[in-house]
Amino acid sequence: MFTGIIEELGTVRHVAPGNLELAARTVLEGTHLGDSIAVNGVCLTVTALSPGGFTADVMPETLRRSGLGQLRPGSKVNLERAMAANGRFGGHIVTGHIDGTGTVSSLRREGNAVWVTIAAPPELLAGIVEKGSIAIDGISLTVADVTDRDFAISIIPHTGAQTTLLDRKAGDTVNLETDILGKYVAKLLGREEPKSSGITMEFLAQHGF
Template identity: 45%
Template sequence: MFTGLVEAVGTVRAFHRTDAVYLLSIEWPGTARELVLGQSVAVSGVCLSVVALHGDVFDVEMMPETAERTWFSGLRPGISVNLERAMTLGSRLDGHLVLGHVDGTAVLRRLEGSERTRVARFGAVPDLLRGIVSKGSVAIDGVSLTVVDVSDSDFSVGLIPTTLASCTLGRMRTGSVVNLETDILGKYVERLLGRSGRGTRLSIEELKDLGY
């Protein structure tokens, strides 16, 4: 579980496929030495487990499905990625609950504003946009952000100076592809109400009986 508050920007040192998984090596000066095997790290919003440590570099493994669902199939040495270690029980939740389970990708359509504050508008498929609501939370490349507005084809978020300076979002250009994770609370509500088509729709009376 993560908060969507990026700790640092790391650098990809190697990325290749082995027999069944992808192996990704990331440089995180100083902090990589504090990691332990099996620890979870959100890499641009993707929850991955540490499998090896080499000083300031740590290795994680990735299933092929993860590479296909994210923009990680295009990873190469030198690319920057956002990094966050899992939250600890009892710590302040200053962002929102982020699982590191990416739903899909979005594309930056427009970036407006001054040099200090920007509004970014992203295009995404309807299935992803269904889980995004105005003034709700969304994780973009692992960064917790508040949604400004949402339409049938895109949504926008505000980027403050601190966000632009502390993570990879400040380097985005029109056409940039980002990892997108919608709010987990909305997913559970959708499942409960049966909107996905696989559950059983609850009536207003049943919701009242459940305390809603």
């Protein structure tokens, strides 16, 4: 499990069929073979360690569901180790299992913040709520606005400086993970997004409401 609080920016060293080699420093501290590291929000398993870097296997399903396939040598990526049991929970529950991708529509400055609008498919927007949590390329962020076509977040200077998000431009692909709590609630209520909730007066009466 992750928190969406990025620990450092890594750099892609090499991309090959089935694996990804990255340069990093902070996330290597205490890391062993088999540990999990989120790369742009995608949970990957460390399969090799080298001076100043690590290698992770990437299976075809991961490439299909995320934007990792677009990485090239020199690309910057957001990195986070799995949360330690004794650590502070500064973001929200992030599993590292990407739900799908979105497309950056625009970036607009407002005072010291930058609004980033991201277009997403209906099945993902169904699980995104205003003032709820969203992980974009592994970054824990608060949703500021949602429409039937896209959603927007407002980036503070610290987040912009410590992550790759403000390096994005209109048309870029980003990895999205919606709130896991919302997905479980939707499942328990019998809702298959983006269909209707399935909650009826009879359902409520049967469950004591």
